[in-house]
Amino acid sequence: MLQSVQLSMMIGPVVPLTVPRVVLDSLAEVEVKVDDVGQSGFQLVFSIDKQSPLQILFLLTGGMPLLFMRVILVATVNGVANVLIDGVITNNQLSPGDKGSNSTLTITGKDLTALMDQSDWSGFPFPALPPEGRVLLLLAKYALFGVLPMIIPSLMLVLQIPIEQWSSQQGTDYAYIKFLAEQVGWVFYIEPGPLPGVSVAYWGPQIKIGTPQPSLNGDMDAYTNVESLHFTFDQEKNRIPIIYTYIQETGVSIPIPLPPITPLNPPLGLIPPLPTNLLPPDLRPLRDDLAKLPIPQAVMMGLAAAAQAAEAVTCEGSLDVTRYRGVLKARGLVGVRGVGPAFDGLYYVKSVTHKIKRGEYKQNFTLTRNGLVSTVPTVNI
Structure with missing residues (x-):
């Protein structure tokens, strides 16, 4: 590697360990993709010979996904360590070499949300728990992997009476946590670091402020x-989300346009394009079901959509x-x-x-x- 850049890699079940030098020497390429929301992924390409321990590991697993095998990549640049990814292996492929050349082992994986997206827990009850409590309870399962929750309470703190109704999980842990975030206009992602083996599971509003x-x-x-x-x-991307609120006393639905500016999403450009959906034919609601929701919940979902449309x-x-x-x-x-x-x-x-x-x-x-x-x-x- 370059003198100012050092790459370290740890692999192992649950608690990964630093790989032997022979494994790191066979590493040919690394690619890590990180999006602002959703899952992050990685790909490792190894050039291995017939006696490589990676070759033996691939044969023992039969080429199956290694969801139990955890991978941590740390890049140290000018003395500052940056945890690029903390995830698990989801796929591996082996391409045999030709004419005496080494084989190519390609390992792909996702961040720790891949562990949350395996088992369907539909029907699991959450009596008298608001969305924040449900997310905290679901994330507690993954404390063994160093996942620390960071949950920002929403404006929709509504407690249910267990003798009347209670919510139940739909889908996997990851799908349900994302669903709960979308219902209040929040986002969910896992940020690796700041130390190897530790990750922060963030459930809260998308933040576009801070030190540049x-x-x-x-x-x-x-x-x-x-x-x-x-x-x-x-110029056509800026569409102001419009929600409709139903006034039961008058039987009339009133349109409410939502600006894309919030304290956590301030304007970064001085001259935005003009909205393209303020004429009468385009005054369509953001979603047809928002009129049935409480006004604070509909507004939060609309503001989240407005922030995306304003880019x-x-x-x-x-x-x-x-x-x-x-x-x-x-x-x-x-x-x-x-x-x-x-x-x-x-x-x-x-x-x-x-x-x-x-x-x-x-x-x-x-x-x-x-x-x-x-x-x-x-x-x-």
């Missing part, structure tokens, strides 16, 4: 630290980690400069893909924000 990461510099001569930046501005500016690019002098992380803010007044400023990092080979560490990324022109005069260097 070091800026991405384009076309700035010696200060340039990215390989490419491509911007798109979709009119998208930036796709790539960088070399050694030139950037750090690891760009998803689910945070980052500054962009050197590309002109229309696209300079702060962005939200929507997804990041890590691509590591021997002597090379690059990242592909996707950034989003709500409009053109920066809302801040300067960004962090």
Whole structure:
């Protein structure tokens, strides 16, 4: 590896251990994809000979998925350790070598949400438990894997009377936790780290505030630290969600347009595109069933949809980690400069893909924000 980058890998059931040097030497490629919401995944490519312990492990398992086998990847850049993924193996493929060449073993997997998506627990009762309590109870099963819950209470704290009704689980743990998050306009994901073997299961609102990461510099001569930046501005994407609330006394449904701006989702662009659905033919509700829900719950679901619809500016690019002098992380803010007044400023990092080979560490990324022109005069260097 490059002198400023070190990659360490741990594999094992439940509590993984550092792999032997012979295994790490046979590692040819690493790819880790992290999205702001949902599941993260990884792929490991090994070049192995006939006597490699990985070859024997593949034969003993019969090529079946190794959901019990946990994998942790840690990249140390300039002395700072970054846990890239903490997950389990879901698939492995072996391609025999030709004319005396080594075989190629490809291992793919997902983060620890893959363990939550295996067994269907439909019908499991939760008497007198609000959504927050149900999520906490479900996540307690995975404390053995170092999963620590971070649950933000919603505005819909409604207690049920057990003698009248109670809620029951539908689907797997992961599917039900996601369903509960969508019902209150929240998101759910697992963030690996900050230490190897520890992960944070976040259930709460999508946050687009915080300290920005070091800026991405384009076309700035010696200060340039990215390989490419491509911007798109979709003027038709900004559609304001509209919910209808039914007034029982009058028998009339009133439309309520929801702005895409909240304290946790401030505007990052000064000039957003005009909404494309404010004319009478387009005044359709976000969902037909929202009028039957309590107004606070419908509003929270609408605000979550509004935040997604407002991402009119998208930036796709790539960088070399050694030139950037750090690891760009998803689910945070980052500054962009050197590309002109229309696209300079702060962005939200929507997804990041890590691509590591021997002597090379690059990242592909996707950034989003709500409009053109920066809302801040300067960004962090």
